[in-house]
Amino acid sequence: MPIEVNGKTLETDEEGYLSNLTEWEPAVxxxxxxxxxxxxxxxxxxxxxxxxxxxxxxxxxxxxxxxTKAIGKKLGPDKGNSKYLYELFPYGxxxxxxxxxxxxxxxxxx
Amino acid sequence: MSDIKKFMYVNRRAPYGTVYAWESLEVxxxxxxxxxxxxxxxxxxxxxxxxxxxxxxxxxxKNFSPTFSALGDYxxxxxxxxxxxxxxxxxxxxxxxxxxxxxxxxxxxxxxxxKLVSASDLVxxxxxxxxxxxx
Numbered sequence: 001m002p003i004e005v006n007g008k009t010l011e012t013d014e015e016g017y018l019s020n021l022t023e024w025e026p027a028v029x030x031x032x033x034x035x036x037x038x039x040x041x042x043x044x045x046x047x048x049x050x051x052x053x054x055x056x057x058x059x060x061x062x063x064x065x066x067x068t069k070a071i072g073k074k075l076g077p078d079k080g081n082s083k084y085l086y087e088l089f090p091y092g093x094x095x096x097x098x099x100x101x102x103x104x105x106x107x108x109x110x
Numbered sequence: 111m112s113d114i115k116k117f118m119y120v121n122r123r124a125p126y127g128t129v130y131a132w133e134s135l136e137v138x139x140x141x142x143x144x145x146x147x148x149x150x151x152x153x154x155x156x157x158x159x160x161x162x163x164x165x166x167x168x169x170x171x172k173n174f175s176p177t178f179s180a181l182g183d184y185x186x187x188x189x190x191x192x193x194x195x196x197x198x199x200x201x202x203x204x205x206x207x208x209x210x211x212x213x214x215x216x217x218x219x220x221x222x223x224x225k226l227v228s229a230s231d232l233v234x235x236x237x238x239x240x241x242x243x244x245x
Binding site: 057059060062063066069070107 | 136139140142143172173174176177179180183184
């Protein structure tokens, strides 16, 4: 289902991931979150920005296990655990946060 | 779980002419979730997959070589490179992406994942594996 962002129509796949990753802009995350009845806070953005940096460096969306560990290293152990990340992204930190960040679905996620 | 097997992914082809290299890397990343003991081997033209400075803009294909640097995060710390294959192509370890991992049992010290082995030593490593996957 395509989404409307700042007057532009962006294509997404059947699960809501952006079809063209280069079309991402911060407003995309907010609009996708609204469709999920989620309100984005600074804590959400920390994870979204982290994922974008990770993708920029490694060209992949990390597996949840790898993401959790890496977040812990960068933002501290109180954030690098599944409980914290699942509270922010109840549909799964890998799937949901990657979607908002305009990344593909994490490799290995089903 | 006691049922840990040794998986070895053998990569013999250049990175972009076929889908094998990228497919192999994807399978490795997916398989890494299953708590098996995973290692990789690069030989023949496969050594080109992990060379530095790859630029695919003219090909119109994603340059996936940066992804190899994430392997350490995925717990894959044994990457064997055949010495003879490098030499035949005029390459040395210095031409390869420096793949590293952090050793949890050694105060997170950064260590090299790449192990340069001769063809005859690589045969021994291959013989120790439970599962060989060729790409």
